Amino acid sequence: MPEKINTSLADKSGNIDSFADHYLANEQLLNLLESTNTGLWERNIITNDAWWSPKFCELLGHSYGELELSYTFFINHLVHPDDRDLVYDAFKNHLRDESIYKVEFRILTKSDGYRWFESSGKAWPDENGKLSKMIGSITDIDQKKKYELELKRNQFLLAETNKIANIGGWELDTDTMEVSWSQQIFESDKMPLTSKVEINKALGFFEADQHKTIINAVNDAIDFCKPFDLEVKFRTPDSSITWIRTKGIPVVDDHGKCITIRGIFQNIDEIKTKELNLQASLDLLGDQNKRLQNFAHIVSHNLRSHSGNLQFMVNIFDEDISIADRTEIFTNIRSISESLATTIDHLNEIVKIQTEISKELKPVDILQIFKSTQSALDSNISETRAIICCDFSECPIVNYVPAYLESIFLNLLTNSLKYRQPGRAPRIVCNSYWEDGHPYLTFEDNGSGIDLDRHGEKVFGMYKTFHKNTNAKGIGLFITRNQIESLGGTIKIESTVNVGTKFTIRLV
């Protein structure tokens, strides 16, 4: 369209003096143009004289002829100060390399302040071939521009918010099973910014043990339109592990079919790591607390029985009794004091196990410890004609406290010999192995066994004895358990009366 005007202008350029005249002369064309809400302008590049069409004036809220016919006036008084350079640069570039002149800038209107306009135009040469004038048009783009700016601002705000919250978005097309994700995921999680990735390939970004959870969640979302909210371990391309929270919401079509899953992807590594640490501390504390409580109970119970007896004897002493009785009671008091000392020694031993946090773990040769323990019990073993087999080849070395392992073997061996089934030579089998990354020991005998239905809970308790054996003290297994648990291990017992007993120990 402007081409035509320009052509007509060029035709008449020779005999028309003022800008206005040749526009107004072609009234029909002008009317047509002005009816499109487009204002026309012309500027003499050399003199900076200008002409503003009636519509141009109207768009700025002026009546025709009210505006000074000067480009200098226009640029200095009507164009927004911040946009002057922009307008000027566009003009300069256009003259230099004929780049398209099309600028969006703010112009001061008569009563409505600055409004956004788009101005475009073209420079034309005079008869000498020199660029002498520029002709162009303006349109009011205020509303559009404001929406655009608002959108930009919102996008910026969203991007910033996402960045601050470490959130990105993703979308899964359930038809193609392809996933795409936002710039934010690319930035914060160092994901490659490819357009779409097949879900199985995307799954590869997660730790192997998380795949099942994710697949189930996605399948549930697709099949049952069930949203999900997961915390999963994500492996960034540089192979570091990051905790991610991902929520997915199914988008359902008119037929109730899930066509897309849309979701967010939030980096929660810091908070999750803290949570896990906190949970670990809590577990540790809970565990310690339980053991402390248990210990307090043991202390109270075992000291109470002695103090009770002492009080008992003292009470009787106060009664009207004979000298002989007094001597007898004193013998008892002495005996109580000895038991009390022994109990306190035992308790001390337990306290030592519980509090020796800085226990030195070192590689221990299990076989060597076993053999040395065995030789310490040599006379008992030959006396009972026990047969002892061991195989530590699957796990020969373990990081442990040597003294504890020795004590564990000593207690278990002693027990097996002590509680052998009468009329049967003890057979003891001890093995070590690895399972799920933990070293294990099993210790099995063919002794008299114990009724776990009756005594199960108490086997590892303090001063719990179950047989008529007079040298049973009920301290061995209690210490064994404490030693094992203090190093983070566990001990389990299986037993059948008259058949034998098997201990399974997870060392660490």
Next chain:
Amino acid sequence: MTLLENIKTVCVIDDDKIYVYGLKKLISIKQLCPNLLEFPNGKEAMDFLVNPENQSALPDIIFLDINMPVMDGWDFMDHFVKIKSQLGKKITVYMVSSSINDDDINRAKNISDVSDYIVKPVSPAKLVELFNLAA
């Protein structure tokens, strides 16, 4: 102190020798009862009770400890509930233990055949009271 005529035999089931000695001594000082049976665990006491030969020697009161090897106080009560009707005699059972654990105390109180739960040591006055209650 007068001898309670209807309490002729007392039974102590406890593996704590000193406690048994003390109880025995106190009973004789207070002249509470002429005969005393003692067993180091529930099993031996149960064997005695169910043996028909001992029909005439059955105790009137049993002082029962909780923590004992072989058969503890709870196991003893399980058996006692089953055999008591065959004994042909009312026997008062007191559970006596140094345990102040609420679980133990409540458990004992919930056994109808246990007349009372006494925390060791038993004072002379308390012992007399227990005898009078059983008489």
